[in-house]
Amino acid sequence: MTVTYKTIATVTVPSGGVASIDFSSIPSTYSDLCLVTSLRGSTNNAGNTLGLYIKINNATTNLSWRNLGDSNSTTFSQANTTNYTRTSINDTGSTANVFSNASFYFPGYASSNYKPFSIDSAVLTNGTSPVDVEMVGFLWSSTSAINQITLTPESPLFAQYSTATLFGIKNS
Amino acid sequence: MALTYEPIATTTLSSATNSVSFTSIPSTYTDLILVCTNVKFTNSAEAGRIQFNSDTGTNYSNVALGGNGTSVSTSKQINVSSGRVMGAFVGPSTTQPETTTIQINDYSNTTTNKTYLSRFNGAGTEVNANVGLWRSTSAINQVTLITTAGNFTSGSVFTLFGIQAS
Numbered sequence: 001m002t003v004t005y006k007t008i009a010t011v012t013v014p015s016g017g018v019a020s021i022d023f024s025s026i027p028s029t030y031s032d033l034c035l036v037t038s039l040r041g042s043t044n045n046a047g048n049t050l051g052l053y054i055k056i057n058n059a060t061t062n063l064s065w066r067n068l069g070d071s072n073s074t075t076f077s078q079a080n081t082t083n084y085t086r087t088s089i090n091d092t093g094s095t096a097n098v099f100s101n102a103s104f105y106f107p108g109y110a111s112s113n114y115k116p117f118s119i120d121s122a123v124l125t126n127g128t129s130p131v132d133v134e135m136v137g138f139l140w141s142s143t144s145a146i147n148q149i150t151l152t153p154e155s156p157l158f159a160q161y162s163t164a165t166l167f168g169i170k171n172s
Numbered sequence: 173m174a175l176t177y178e179p180i181a182t183t184t185l186s187s188a189t190n191s192v193s194f195t196s197i198p199s200t201y202t203d204l205i206l207v208c209t210n211v212k213f214t215n216s217a218e219a220g221r222i223q224f225n226s227d228t229g230t231n232y233s234n235v236a237l238g239g240n241g242t243s244v245s246t247s248k249q250i251n252v253s254s255g256r257v258m259g260a261f262v263g264p265s266t267t268q269p270e271t272t273t274i275q276i277n278d279y280s281n282t283t284t285n286k287t288y289l290s291r292f293n294g295a296g297t298e299v300n301a302n303v304g305l306w307r308s309t310s311a312i313n314q315v316t317l318i319t320t321a322g323n324f325t326s327g328s329v330f331t332l333f334g335i336q337a338s
Contacts, residue, residue, distance in 0.1 A: 004178055077243055079241025113327065116210070171207075
């Protein structure tokens with residue numbers, strides 16, 4: 001029987017941390033992708049979150065995003081066309097052993113259409129800051145199938161025990 | 173092996189239309205998820221909306237929170253004839269594809285009114301979240317997406333998934 005929601009790969013960051021998490025050679029046999037992350041950075045950003053950057057197929061052009069969120073009790077909405085899209089993760093200044101959560105959804109990732117996708121993320125701490133809740137709508141204006149997704153922290157590493165799991169979803 | 177996340181149906185538009193329906197939805201799942209992708213509209217004053225079981229009465233309410241890239245907005249609608257799920261403050265794009273995910277939990281019970289959660293993602297327009305209410309205790313067996321003016325364009329894709337809790 002066809003499995004319609006399947007793990008493609010999972011990464012758990014080892015001791016010492018890693019500079020990036022990379023999913024490459026993503027098969028084109030699914031309809032959608034879902035990437036679920038639990039991440040923490042390896043540096044103290046003085047009460048602020050750290051940025052999480054995402055690249056698609058290592059592309060540096062044809063990217064745009066728009067977001068909505070709340071950071072430390074201040075709402076915000078931003079828009080940009082940059083090489084990366086970003087959301088936020090916990091820094092080492094936040095409560096120990098707390099990792100941010102994010103869910104990325106890539107519908108039609110292997111189609112010949114442009115590639116819109118979404119990010120929902122939350123950075124929490126057992127204190128007043130940093131706290132960040134964010135929704136992002138992203139567009140990669142390329143007709144190429146997505147075959148690589150790369151996550152990079154603002155600086156310099158993802159901390160040990162961070163995880164990222166890529167799922168493939170079939171719509172038939 | 174029982175599938176816990178199962179595609180029920182997919183519709184890919186071969187021509188523009190103002191209505192997309194999923195009918196005869198089985199009651200055997202716990203929750204539904206409707207994924208809309210590559211969606212564009214023929215009219216930027218559009219707002220993609222949802223109706224259940226062909227109910228066009230003023231039995232819907234919703235609250236939306238959105239960001240247009242500069243500012244944050246919120247609004248509420250009560251006693252309206254459809255639920256808001258897509259562009260709420262800026263209006264969707266006629267040129268860039270956008271995605272929407274709609275969750276309809278506990279859709280087949282006959283005890284409670286029905287609620288839904290939607291997330292709309294327009295990189296060139298707005299990002300928003302809606303929570304909606306359909307004031308009916310009927311089990312949902314039909315989901316219809318409609319446009320308020322103009323059409324969904326050809327190539328828009330809509331997939332309905334069923335989720336089993338056990």
